[in-house]
Amino acid sequence: MHHYSSPLVNLSVVLAIVLALLALTPSFLFRADTHGNRWRNHGSAVLRGAANPVMHYTAMAAVTYTYSNASPDLAHAVSISSLGILGISIVSVMVLVVALLTSGVDRLQKQRALLDQLFEQAPQTVALMSMDNRVVRVNREFTQVFGYGPQEILGRRLSELIIPDEWRDEDESYAHLVAQGQRVDAESVRQRRDGSRLHVSIIRVPVFLPGGQIAVYAIYRDITERKRAEERLRATSEQLRALSARLQSAREEEGTRIAREIHDELGSVLTSLRWDLERLDKTISAAADEAQLQTLREQIAAMMRLTDTIVSAVRRIAQELRPSVLDDLGLAAAIEWQAQQFQARTGIVCQCDCALENLALNQTQATAIFRIFQEALTNILRHAQATKVEITMKTEAAHWSSRSATTGAALRRLKSRVSAHLVCWGCKNARASHWRAD
Numbered sequence: 098m099h100h101y102s103s104p105l106v107n108l109s110v111v112l113a114i115v116l117a118l119l120a121l122t123p124s125f126l127f128r129a130d131t132h133g134n135r136w137r138n139h140g141s142a143v144l145r146g147a148a149n150p151v152m153h154y155t156a157m158a159a160v161t162y163t164y165s166n167a168s169p170d171l172a173h174a175v176s177i178s179s180l181g182i183l184g185i186s187i188v189s190v191m192v193l194v195v196a197l198l199t200s201g202v203d204r205l206q207k208q209r210a211l212l213d214q215l216f217e218q219a220p221q222t223v224a225l226m227s228m229d230n231r232v233v234r235v236n237r238e239f240t241q242v243f244g245y246g247p248q249e250i251l252g253r254r255l256s257e258l259i260i261p262d263e264w265r266d267e268d269e270s271y272a273h274l275v276a277q278g279q280r281v282d283a284e285s286v287r288q289r290r291d292g293s294r295l296h297v298s299i300i301r302v303p304v305f306l307p308g309g310q311i312a313v314y315a316i317y318r319d320i321t322e323r324k325r326a327e328e329r330l331r332a333t334s335e336q337l338r339a340l341s342a343r344l345q346s347a348r349e350e351e352g353t354r355i356a357r358e359i360h361d362e363l364g365s366v367l368t369s370l371r372w373d374l375e376r377l378d379k380t381i382s383a384a385a386d387e388a389q390l391q392t393l394r395e396q397i398a399a400m401m402r403l404t405d406t407i408v409s410a411v412r413r414i415a416q417e418l419r420p421s422v423l424d425d426l427g428l429a430a431a432i433e434w435q436a437q438q439f440q441a442r443t444g445i446v447c448q449c450d451c452a453l454e455n456l457a458l459n460q461t462q463a464t465a466i467f468r469i470f471q472e473a474l475t476n477i478l479r480h481a482q483a484t485k486v487e488i489t490m491k492t493e494a495a496h497w498s499s500r501s502a503t504t505g506a507a508l509r510r511l512k513s514r515v516s517a518h519l520v521c522w523g524c525k526n527a528r529a530s531h532w533r534a535d
Contacts, residue, residue, distance in 0.1 A: 098165045102159040109153075109159065113151065116148035117148045120143075120148070121145075218237075221238060221318050222238045222297075223238065223314070224236075225312060226255060226312065228312070230254045230272060231254055232250050232253055233312065245259075255315075256268055258290075259287045260287060261287070264287075271299070272301075275302075275303050275311075281301040284298050297319055298318045298320050299316070300315070301315045302314045302316075346461065349464055353424075367408045368408065371401060371404045374404065422434045428466060433451050435471060435474065436488055439474045439486075445478070448485070448486070449488045450489045
């Protein structure tokens with residue numbers, strides 16, 4: 098015979114409720130607190146698991162059994178067979194499997210929702226395509242930039258919608274690279290729904306799916322404003338380059354004019370003055386006595402030397418402003434003349450091999466080369482500590498070049514068709530430098 102203790106039965110129910118509440122309370126109260134969330138979840142699971150055995154064994158303690166001489170009534174007894182045991186086991190396993198599947202589905206739904214939000218909220222234009230270039234999905238930014246709604250673009254080829262006809266061959270080459278598993282980074286032109294065009298930077302990435310399939314993840318970024326800024330900068334640079342060339346040309350023209358005026362006017366005046374002094378010397382030689390004659394001759398000789406000095410200075414200034422040999426005899430003769438002048442002025446030996454004929458250079462090119470050569474000689478004098486300079490002019494592959502060897506010089510670098518090379522040796526910090534000029 099069995100007897101129940103009501104207080105213990107009630108206590109078993111109360112304990113189960115209390116343990117369940119203690120297990121669930123932290124999960125709801127501290128839901129936003131991610132710090133220590135792992136250990137709190139483990140503790141809650143232990144409490145929830147403990148609620149069942151605590152209730153079970155407390156209730157079992159509430160039952161007492163006593164022996165009785167009366168025969169038991171087995172009319173309503175159930176026989177526990179192996180089939181019953183199997184059924185109970187299967188139900189337990191099914192409950193466990195269902196719980197695991199439910200948890201997995203819930204996690205997958207959360208991950209999908211997160212990925213959907215990331216895809217839709219991406220700040221760049223994003224399109225997901227199949228390997229045959231058909232649209233699988235586009236995000237919100239895509240519809241705003243290109244003007245196509247998600248429903249009207251799904252399943253259609255992207256090349257038929259946003260790629261201009263003249264750029265389709267390029268897009269096919271990109272698709273071929275992605276099909277081989279390569280990432281594509283490029284810049285191109287795309288077309289909106291209204292027909293307007295925009296410059297975009299393109300990133301196309303292959304996405305490998307189960308079963309060996311490949312999808313394409315394409316990102317487009319509008320760079321139209323950047324391209325416009327580059328065009329404006331390029332136009333400004335061209336204008337500045339043209340202005341610089343014009344200023345250089347104007348300076349050369351002005352130097353030519355000043356040199357001509359100095360040579361023609363001031364030079365002729367000084368020459369006439371020297372002739373007048375010579376005639377004066379001849380005139381006073383017959384009229385003055387010997388003492389006065391010697392004094393006057395010395396004064397006249399000093400004036401003539403001063404006149405010669407002024408004439409030489411005028412010629413030198415005129416040649417520096419615009420050497421007439423460059424206009425009269427050409428670039429090769431001008432370089433030889435400049436080398437001779439440099440040797441006479443500095444004492445540095447110059448060997449010049451400029452035996453070139455029929456140089457196809459216009460006046461602007463010849464002037465630029467001559468000015469750079471002058472600057473090269475100036476750098477040699479200032480920095481190279483040179484004792485010898487070798488200058489060679491020759492034509493290579495339809496380009497004009499000048500090769501100069503010294504014991505040291507550093508030249509500025511300018512891009513051009515015309516080039517020269519200086520090889521330095523035998524000096525402190527010897528080095529080679531290459532220069533070009535338009």
